[in-house]
Amino acid sequence: MSISKEVKRVTVHTLRQMKEAGEKIAMLTAYDYSMARILDEAGIEVLLVGDSASNVMAGHETTLPITLDEMIYHASSVVRAINKALVVVDLPFGTYQGNSKNALDSAIRIMKESGAHGVKLEGGLEIKESIIRILSAGVPVMGHLGLTPQSIYKFGTYTVRAKEEMEAERLLSDAILLEELGCFSIVLEKIPAPLAAKVAQTVSIPIIGIGAGDQVDGQVLVTHDMLGITKDFKPRFLRRYRDLYEDIYNASKEYLRDVKSKDFPNQSEQY
Numbered sequence: 001m002s003i004s005k006e007v008k009r010v011t012v013h014t015l016r017q018m019k020e021a022g023e024k025i026a027m028l029t030a031y032d033y034s035m036a037r038i039l040d041e042a043g044i045e046v047l048l049v050g051d052s053a054s055n056v057m058a059g060h061e062t063t064l065p066i067t068l069d070e071m072i073y074h075a076s077s078v079v080r081a082i083n084k085a086l087v088v089v090d091l092p093f094g095t096y097q098g099n100s101k102n103a104l105d106s107a108i109r110i111m112k113e114s115g116a117h118g119v120k121l122e123g124g125l126e127i128k129e130s131i132i133r134i135l136s137a138g139v140p141v142m143g144h145l146g147l148t149p150q151s152i153y154k155f156g157t158y159t160v161r162a163k164e165e166m167e168a169e170r171l172l173s174d175a176i177l178l179e180e181l182g183c184f185s186i187v188l189e190k191i192p193a194p195l196a197a198k199v200a201q202t203v204s205i206p207i208i209g210i211g212a213g214d215q216v217d218g219q220v221l222v223t224h225d226m227l228g229i230t231k232d233f234k235p236r237f238l239r240r241y242r243d244l245y246e247d248i249y250n251a252s253k254e255y256l257r258d259v260k261s262k263d264f265p266n267q268s269e270q271y
Helices: 012-021 031-042 068-079 099-115 125-135 150-154 163-180 191-201 244-258
Strands: 025-029 046-049 086-090 119-120 141-146 185-189 207-210 220-222
Touching: 012 086, 025 207, 031 046, 031 068, 046 068, 046 220, 068 086, 068 099, 099 125, 099 244, 119 191, 125 141, 125 163, 141 163, 163 191, 185 191, 191 207
Parallel strands: 025 046, 025 220, 046 086, 086 119, 119 141, 141 185, 185 207, 207 220
Antiparallel strands: none
């Protein structure tokens, strides 16, 4: 019997136990009640209310435009759907960088208004004060290193991070710092697999990868990408488990045809 199946609710303690037992952690994004309910019932241990909602839900080019109010709206919808999963919410761009008081206020709003179980921040040493302040209020914090989409204009590209020795050393140092500060987990995005493995072996907190190889403690994907609802995003790390774009498109075309031909509704579908 797996650890996650034995518990009634997944907590940060559960994730630590899973790492210690060598049980992989499954994490997916969720932004609305209906999808979150399905993912929770399927047994996904962690639901991330990602700022990727800016892309897949609102159609923005980057994650930067989404607001704190919008993240709280999405998080509240997800929390109402779940019975077991741990719900983590991204602090959006501009709500924690450079101002630890603003970071604390933002995290508290998310926790109070959505009912979520923790927040996620991008960065290492440069956001140390914000992490300390949030943790001091008892709010669980998940870190995020490697490719950090909120910093896309600084990087200028979505290419693999930490391929050079200096950046790799900085990433490992940041991971150790995040653990020392009290973060309960770290997401590593789009970094070389050997480096991700080294991080996972060095720290005792769970490391969740996205494009970070198979030697980390768990995996996360954007649900819309995994289900094939999005069509144009095709990174190497993405495995599409369904092609729902085509399924939804074809169903919509069939509905259109039936309405136009007066086949829908038929006699059995009327009162």
